[in-house]
Amino acid sequence: MSTPADSKLLAWDETSGQRTLTVRGDWTLDNYVALGEQIACLRPEVGDSTAAQGNIDLTGLGALDTSGASRLYELLGGELVGKVSTSGSGLSAERRALLQTVAKAMEAAEQPARRRARGALIELFGRAGLALEAFWRELHTLLGFVGFTLEALGQSLFRPRRWRLTSVVAQIETTGLDAVPIICLLNFLVGAVIVFLGATVLAEFGATIYTVNLVTFAFLRELAVLLTAILMAGRTASTFTAELGSMKINEEIDAMEVLGLSPVNLLVLPRVLALLVSLPILTFLAMIAGILGGALVCALQLNISPAMFVSIFHDQIELRHFFVGMSKAPVFAFVIAVIGCLEGMKVSGSALSVGRHTTASVVHSIFVVILLDSVAALFFMEMGW
Incomplete structure (x- = not known):
């Protein structure tokens, strides 16, 4: 079942004495808009030293598709997505592969296309052709x-x-x-x-x-x-x-x-x-x-x-x-x-x-x-x- 759009899919958990970002619910296309709103609220705090140390709990994560993986990349960035995609994160091999694939695709899309520099002589012959x-x-x-x-x-x-x-x-x-x-x-x-x-x-x-x-x-x-x-x-x-x-x-x-x-x-x-x-x-x-x-x-x-x-x-x-x-x-x-x-x-x-x-x-x-x-x-x- 999909998570209701008004439920919290992201939250900070401090019960253990250490601040941990908790990810739960279904990160699917149905919740894409709700995820965007909650990420916008939490993004300024995600990049601090606590989150950078890898204190992210993914055990409550339900269903995951490419749209949800793209939202995770938007929330965590390439470096943190790389950390949570390791074998010790508690995610299955399929989900780790999905995260890695989506992260690579979005990194490639963010990078401006590099035009191969060509010499003046090649450019001249190209225009003449x-x-x-x-x-x-x-x-x-x-x-x-x-x-x-x-x-x-x-x-x-x-x-x-x-x-x-x-x-x-x-x-x-x-x-x-x-x-x-x-x-x-x-x-x-x-x-x-x-x-x-x-x-x-x-x-x-x-x-x-x-x-x-x-x-x-x-x-x-x-x-x-x-x-x-x-x-x-x-x-x-x-x-x-x-x-x-x-x-x-x-x-x-x-x-x-x-x-x-x-x-x-x-x-x-x-x-x-x-x-x-x-x-x-x-x-x-x-x-x-x-x-x-x-x-x-x-x-x-x-x-x-x-x-x-x-x-x-x-x-x-x-x-x-x-x-x-x-x-x-x-x-x-x-x-x-x-x-x-x-x-x-x-x-x-x-x-x-x-x-x-x-x-x-x-x-x-x-x-x-x-x-x-x-x-x-x-x-x-x-x-x-």
Whole structure:
């Protein structure tokens, strides 16, 4: 039978002339709360010299389980529990083993986990390994989503009824037409800066006239498409991620899937197709704006008239440079749109997730664009284009 909760399970006995702590009754889960209250009252006196000498009477102890053993450890502490767990304490072997096991477990739980010290080199390689694993995982996900998008595009290409022309036109207006002012202004200013820098260096060699070649060559092959792609990565990829992320949080995408509609066909493909149309057009406008900015500075600062500028441009700059720059635009457009949509699809849970994935879409888009541009530059150089 269990001991009533209001009975004394702990008491001091001084009848023998020596103060002894008497433990009696059932130390089980049923009396766990009552034991905690009585221990709180007696704990300040248990650690004195009398109790430390081992004057503890356990002969009245009734039933004992792990909860009662934990209360004994709480009352006596590890040192006294070790004393009463010896063979001379009057406890059975089973109870001594139980006390020792519970004491070891509670001592281990009380000790803070010791973190194994690692060297700086091991820590460096560990972080590099984690970063490489994360990069590989992101690359694998991106390639899978690219394949999924291309599959959906191929299935819809020869089915005009599945084309979302209204959505595509609306996205072209948002991603292309609305971006024309900022694209033209930025490239115009960069073209002017390129001419200033080029003229400063070339003037020392008496070759100021070659500033025309520098600015036209740079914008036709590299700067126009690269600056436009970076701006679109910051402007459009983030928009795609925020839009799809908000729809994901509001469970609109889940509702589409429940209705048997494909989110890729409805949401991803219109954005990809719109950017495939917009980015080459914006790149062409960026080339014109950059060259006009350079021509203006040449006319005002270098005494190179617009007629002379156009004559040099016509005679010395080959058409292939224009095609080299324009060939990169569709690739950059596809990559930016896919990354922006992918990060939007990965949003889950909260507005914080939207912010994180929006940032990730911009960073990843710019990184991939610059990486592809570097690879393309090496390829064209080796091919002699």
